[in-house]
Amino acid sequence: MIRFLHHVGLSVPDxxxxxxxxEAFGLEARVSGEHLVLRxxxxxQDQIRLMPGSPKHLSYVAYGTDAAGMKQVRKNLKSHNVTLEDAPFNIDSKGIWFRDPSNDWVHICEGxxxxxxxxxxxxxxxxxxxxRIGQRACDLTSSSRIATPLRLGHLIKFSPDMDKSIAFYTQVLGMKVSDRAGDILGFLRFGCGGDHHALGLAKSSHSGLHHLSFEVMDIDEIEMxxxxxxxxxxxxxxGLGRHVGGSNYFHYIRDPWNSLVEYFWDIDVIPEDDSDWVxxxxxGPHELAAVWAVGPPKEDFAHNYEVPDGAEQGPSMALNEALAHG
Ligand SMILES: [Fe+2]
Known part of the structure; x- marks a missing residue:
């Protein structure tokens, strides 16, 4: 039903x-009303919409689908008693808004x-x-050693109830499970096929963003x-390293508010006819983390830095502990 990841909305203090x-990551920014849009x-296609808000938090995730998909999503939401709500943010976008089982906003538009x-x-x-015959791999004439991301490929967000969340995204929105580590980590792809995961869910006491991931052209560009x-x-x-779940090469960098952004390349692609995919x-999540990596993840790699509603400081979370002891 849902067919592609459109963009995410983040509320940030500055x-x-x-x-x-x-911009240092490689995206282009433009002002859109009171927001800043990154492409x-x-x-x-917008990839990130930054909106003023504090503390920093994931505000919504927007997906796209076709007319038939939208019709089916509406039908499924109704049969699962999920209410459509008025647009919660001042965004010029047609489409529907509702909340997932973590109470996170989901936006779906047709396109x-x-x-x-x-x-x-x-x-x-x-x-x-x-x-590559008769050509150097390295562009000696280029003075630029930065990345130019091609597209937002996926995000991983924290969820307090993995079974409920996975059931919601598979049964209501048509995604499929590609790989899983019990109730700690789950990778979901679109039912129409494509990247190994467009959405990952990681167990935590409360929701929040773990990372956004952008595809680049090769391993050199990840590291540059x-x-x-x-x-x-x-x-x-x-990072640098190569994941087990999705097989992509990766390197993660902290954003200014302790979420992560990832450069990725060479992710597994699963077709719609996925009968051969096991x-x-x-x-445990450590089994899906890396085939190899330059050093272990930082101790707080899987920590949920987002603060739950009404709390001053978020507690540590299950994925981080499982990785640390795995
Ligand atoms: Fe990732």
Whole structure:
């Protein structure tokens, strides 16, 4: 039913601090009323909408679908007694709004996913399949050593009730489970096929954003992006490495409010006809974390820094403890 990830809305205490970080990450910013909208260069689709608010929190996630998908979503929401609500934010977007079992806002609009800006695909010389002949891999003329993200590929958000959340996103919105670690971590993809995960759910006492992940063109771009952010003083949380869940290469950097952003490349893609895909039911999240990585994740890699409603300080959460003891 839902077919693609459109964008996310974040409330942050300082839009200009957000602009500086996300521009350094490789996105383009433009003012939209009282908000700041971030897009991938050359791609006509919002990816992040920063709205004034404190403390920082994930405000909503927007997905897209086609006319048939929208009809089915409306039907499913009704049959599961999920109420459609008025738009909670001042955003110029047609579509429907409702809350998921974590009480997080979900927005679904009808439309088509915007294509990423066209770029030449780097050729790779693998034994037995040499494709880059007579050309250097490195562009010696380029003075730019930063990343240019192509698209927002996925997010992972915290959830206090994994079974309820997974049931909601699969039964009501048509997603499928790609891999899972009990009630600690679950990776969900769209039923129409595509990336191994568009949405990940991680167990916590309360909801919140763990990370946003953007696709780049190759492993070099992951690291050039991460290194350039680190040179500006932003903190590396995990990487470079290669995940088990999704197989993508990764590097995570902390944003100014302790959520994470990830550069990724080479994620598993699962077709709509997925009869050959075997779901991995891992004993713990550590089994899905990394085939290899340059060093372990930082101690607080899976900590939920978002503050629950009405509390001053968020407690530590299950995923972080499971990773630490795994
Ligand atoms: Fe990720």
């Amino acid at each position: 839009l200009e601090v957000g602009r500086a970080f996300y 991938c260069k050359g791609r006509g 088509v996913e915007a294509p990423a800006a066209p770029r030449p695909t780097p050729e790779v010389n693998t034994h037995g399949r040499y494709r 992006g991460a290194q350039s952010l680190m040179a500006k003083g932003y903190i590396s949380a995990f 779901v991995l039911n891992a004993a």
